[in-house]
Amino acid sequence: MFINKKNGASYGFVAPEIEADKGKDVKVPFPTFGILTPTISSNKAEVTVERTTTLVDLGSTALAAATDVDVTNGANLPAGARLMVKFTCGESTDAVFNVKVNLAGETCAELKGVAKETVCYELVWTGSTWQLLR
Numbered sequence: 237m238f239i240n241k242k243n244g245a246s247y248g249f250v251a252p253e254i255e256a257d258k259g260k261d262v263k264v265p266f267p268t269f270g271i272l273t274p275t276i277s278s279n280k281a282e283v284t285v286e287r288t289t290t291l292v293d294l295g296s297t298a299l300a301a302a303t304d305v306d307v308t309n310g311a312n313l314p315a316g317a318r319l320m321v322k323f324t325c326g327e328s329t330d331a332v333f334n335v336k337v338n339l340a341g342e343t344c345a346e347l348k349g350v351a352k353e354t355v356c357y358e359l360v361w362t363g364s365t366w367q368l369l370r
Contacts, residue, residue: 237249249264265288268288268289269289270287270291274294280306282308283305287310287317288316291320291322294321294322294323305321307319309361314361318360319366322354322356324355325354334346334347335366344365345366347368
């Protein structure tokens, strides 16, 4: 139960009725949101994702080559966490971002953008890799 101290309103969690969860101690991660704005250096950006929803804003850039976004997961990142990657392509440059997860450095998603466009991709953490939502 959460009580808003300013207006006295109370908010309670309503659990779903899922038969498979009967008798289990189900843990629900508290939803948090954060924005990361990493610097791109040598066609690479590094971020650590710790929140259930994270926006990685790569800003406006004109890339000469593909760029890697290396993602390190926080120790308690739950399956189902969302990662959004936003970038704007330069005037005459298409952009490709490879999202890599620092388990083995493998590329788990290739994000493509077209010159002069701002794009946003969303990925979900499956518990073992980031999967691009389509």
